[in-house]
Amino acid sequence: MWYILTHYWSELIQGLGYTLLSSVIALFFSTIIGTMFAIFEVLPNRAMRIIGRIYIELFRNIPLLVIAMFFYVIIPMYVAKIDGFTAGTIGLTIYTSSFIAETVRAGIQSVDKGQMEGARSNGLTYWQAMRYIVLPQAFKIVIPPLGNQFINLVKNSSVLAFVAGFDLMYQGNSIASLSLDTINSYMVVGVFYLIITLPLSYYMRHLEKRLA
Amino acid sequence: MKKVTRYLGVIGMLGLLTVFLTACGSRKSLSQQDVLTNDRASNTITWGVKADTKLFGLMDVKDNTIKGFDADIATAITKKILGKNGKAKFVQVTSQTRIPLLKNGNIDAIIATMTITPEREKQVDFSSSYFDAGQSLLVKKGSSIKSVKDLNQAGTKVIGVTGANSVANIKKFAPKAKVLELSDYAQAMTALKSGQGVALTTDNGILYGMASQNPGYEVVGGTFTKEPYGIAINKGQDPFKKEVNQALKEIEADGTYNRILKKWFGNVAGFDYKEASR
Amino acid sequence: MQNFIDAYSWVNIRFLLDGLWVTVEVSLISIIASFIIGSILGVLRYVKIKYLSAIVGFVVDIVRNLPLILIIFFTYFGLPHLGFKPGILFAAMLAMTIFESAMLAEIVRSGILAVDYGQMEGARANGMTYVQALWHIVFPQAIKKTIPTIVSQFISLIKDTSLATIIVLPELLNHAQIIYGQNSAFIIPMFLMVAFMYFVICYALSVLSRILDKKLA
Numbered sequence: 163m164w165y166i167l168t169h170y171w172s173e174l175i176q177g178l179g180y181t182l183l184s185s186v187i188a189l190f191f192s193t194i195i196g197t198m199f200a201i202f203e204v205l206p207n208r209a210m211r212i213i214g215r216i217y218i219e220l221f222r223n224i225p226l227l228v229i230a231m232f233f234y235v236i237i238p239m240y241v242a243k244i245d246g247f248t249a250g251t252i253g254l255t256i257y258t259s260s261f262i263a264e265t266v267r268a269g270i271q272s273v274d275k276g277q278m279e280g281a282r283s284n285g286l287t288y289w290q291a292m293r294y295i296v297l298p299q300a301f302k303i304v305i306p307p308l309g310n311q312f313i314n315l316v317k318n319s320s321v322l323a324f325v326a327g328f329d330l331m332y333q334g335n336s337i338a339s340l341s342l343d344t345i346n347s348y349m350v351v352g353v354f355y356l357i358i359t360l361p362l363s364y365y366m367r368h369l370e371k372r373l374a
Numbered sequence: 375m376k377k378v379t380r381y382l383g384v385i386g387m388l389g390l391l392t393v394f395l396t397a398c399g400s401r402k403s404l405s406q407q408d409v410l411t412n413d414r415a416s417n418t419i420t421w422g423v424k425a426d427t428k429l430f431g432l433m434d435v436k437d438n439t440i441k442g443f444d445a446d447i448a449t450a451i452t453k454k455i456l457g458k459n460g461k462a463k464f465v466q467v468t469s470q471t472r473i474p475l476l477k478n479g480n481i482d483a484i485i486a487t488m489t490i491t492p493e494r495e496k497q498v499d500f501s502s503s504y505f506d507a508g509q510s511l512l513v514k515k516g517s518s519i520k521s522v523k524d525l526n527q528a529g530t531k532v533i534g535v536t537g538a539n540s541v542a543n544i545k546k547f548a549p550k551a552k553v554l555e556l557s558d559y560a561q562a563m564t565a566l567k568s569g570q571g572v573a574l575t576t577d578n579g580i581l582y583g584m585a586s587q588n589p590g591y592e593v594v595g596g597t598f599t600k601e602p603y604g605i606a607i608n609k610g611q612d613p614f615k616k617e618v619n620q621a622l623k624e625i626e627a628d629g630t631y632n633r634i635l636k637k638w639f640g641n642v643a644g645f646d647y648k649e650a651s652r
Numbered sequence: 653m654q655n656f657i658d659a660y661s662w663v664n665i666r667f668l669l670d671g672l673w674v675t676v677e678v679s680l681i682s683i684i685a686s687f688i689i690g691s692i693l694g695v696l697r698y699v700k701i702k703y704l705s706a707i708v709g710f711v712v713d714i715v716r717n718l719p720l721i722l723i724i725f726f727t728y729f730g731l732p733h734l735g736f737k738p739g740i741l742f743a744a745m746l747a748m749t750i751f752e753s754a755m756l757a758e759i760v761r762s763g764i765l766a767v768d769y770g771q772m773e774g775a776r777a778n779g780m781t782y783v784q785a786l787w788h789i790v791f792p793q794a795i796k797k798t799i800p801t802i803v804s805q806f807i808s809l810i811k812d813t814s815l816a817t818i819i820v821l822p823e824l825l826n827h828a829q830i831i832y833g834q835n836s837a838f839i840i841p842m843f844l845m846v847a848f849m850y851f852v853i854c855y856a857l858s859v860l861s862r863i864l865d866k867k868l869a
Contacts, residue, residue, distance in 0.1 A: 223807065223850065223855045223858065224847045231843075234565070235565070235568045317720070318719070320719035321721075323818075326555055336555055339473075345729060363716070438667070474729040557818055561833075
């Protein structure tokens with residue numbers, strides 16, 4: 163293991179960087195997109211609700227790998243030249259956003275209806291009430307599940323390996339076949355993943371306990 | 375009840391721990407049984423072959439079997455070693471999975487477009503070479519890439535396959551190019567088509583197969599390396615290796631080899647199968 | 653359009669269905685096995701048996717926080733080093749089971765924690781032993797509470813079998829790759845068909861879970 167670590171240090175660090183970068187980008191955009199579709203789902207407008215529902219159900223029920231490969235293969239053919247990292251991150255964002263939408267929707271719905279009505283009767287518009295009253299409370303509720311989504315995101319970013327996204331797993335495959343020391347290479351990669359995910363996961367548990 | 379739960383828990387836990395202990399597990403526990411004796415007993419040789427490589431090993435969707443030069447050579451060798459009723463069992467491998475699978479004993483031998491290289495010889499043994507390939511490039515027709523020299527520019531992306539020798543080579547011949555490693559040749563070809571890289575590099579035999587499936591693409595620049603393909607066998611399996619080499623000699627002598635070569639490469643544009651005959 | 657008609661020839665569809673069958677087979681067995689093992693591990697984490705619970709907790713946390721692809725590599729490439737040689741189907745099932753058991757253990761544990769502690773005390777006061785109360789009163793309620801989470805975990809499992817294509821498990825996505833690898837005109841039709849097949853199975857399961865959840869609530 164030590165040999166792998168010292169010999170392929172720069173590849174590993176590069177992989178770690180791409181994994182983190184992809185996860186952070188995907189987290190940022192999937193939170194925005196996810197929240198948007200969550201709001202769609204609670205809107206009084208029926209058409210918007212249906213759009214929200216279709217988006218969420220569609221991307222929740224198709225494997226991330228299929229989505230990522232779709233973007234890697236098909237988008238460059240017809241739409242725009244995007245590389246593996248971009249394609250994988252877009253796939254990751256869309257996939258995760260459907261889960262975040264579901265989580266945030268549950269959060270919004272668990273905020274008392276009276277809050278919205280109260281805010282509206284105080285002269286706030288629907289959007290103002292959503293923005294300043296409902297969403298902040300909903301987010302407080304959904305922080306622990308969102309944290310878990312982030313952990314999943316880091317783990318799921320390993321699909322970038324399938325689309326040459328230069329992430330940790332990709333480097334791991336490369337190192338494993340260069341060094342021909344499969345198990346130790348993947349052990350090192352595993353340790354690198356744990357360095358990110360394990361502290362996060364303990365922090366989330368701590369947070370959950372504190373909020374409960 | 376409590377006892378039972380605890381007992382089951384311990385079992386479950388042991389199962390989980392197993393996985394993590396693998397790294398600490400000594401490499402010697404590798405099944406070092408004699409492959410030849412086992413294969414004679416079961417009348418079967420298990421070969422690792424490609425399933426995504428036209429001409430060498432390609433899955434036939436119609437009957438779910440792997441067909442190609444490698445597969446036919448493997449069958450011919452099996453018949454020589456085990457007799458007419460000997461069975462050749464095929465396990466699908468990729469460039470990435472083949473060496474671990476061989477070392478783990480999941481397969482007895484690899485016959486999967488595998489170049490004999492000094493690095494690999496530290497890990498596994500090779501038979502004498504059964505096919506002489508050379509690395510080349512596949513590009514879209516009309517591409518500005520004419521040879522490997524054209525790839526040596528910053529920002530050029532070349533597509534290869536994880537674990538293939540060609541990836542290591544291209545890093546030597548075109549150090550400025552960026553190599554994108556895909557998991558297998560089907561994925562690599564798909565990536566080339568979607569424009570993820572300007573060229574796909576691997577051995578000419580494989581590339582000719584791809585070019586024949588994809589009319590808009592051509593092999594350019596000739597070969598810039600020599601890639602003798604060998605059958606990989608675990609270290610310490612000398613009796614088996616001897617038998618394989620012997621069988622290889624026999625099929626070359628009795629014309630089986632040339633027949634198989636002609637069957638797969640006889641009509642491949644740009645490939646001189648007569649020159650490759652033995 | 654012609655591409656679609658050619659791509660969906662009976663030969664290709666049959667090949668895809670072969671792959672789908674492997675996906676279903678691996679998923680189904682892993683679901684059953686991981687439900688049992690995950691429940692046991694979850695309970696073990698909750699009951700606090702000296703050392704044992706701590707070890708279980710530690711291992712579960714490690715497994716949960718690794719990408720599934722790594723676990724797949726470990727079972728397929730790693731186990732033979734211990735003298736055990738899994739075939740590809742078994743290796744995939746084992747990897748899925750190990751990973752999902754760890755995920756379920758966490759869900760079950762939090763489910764048990766969410767069941768009112770008073771329930772346990774009430775059951776004990778009525779003369780049940782701790783284990784009886786846990787098994788007959790607390791555990792069923794915990795499972796009932798967590799059904800939606802558990803089912804969505806199983807849906808993830810089904811989707812995640814596609815990752816095993818990296819060790820060439822002949823499942824749905826792998827078979828689709830083989831088909832479009834041989835004729836690139838089939839790329840889009842294959843992607844759509846694969847997405848459709850996964851969607852049908854996973855969506856059906858999520859609808860089922862909603863019905864189940866309503867019935868039990």
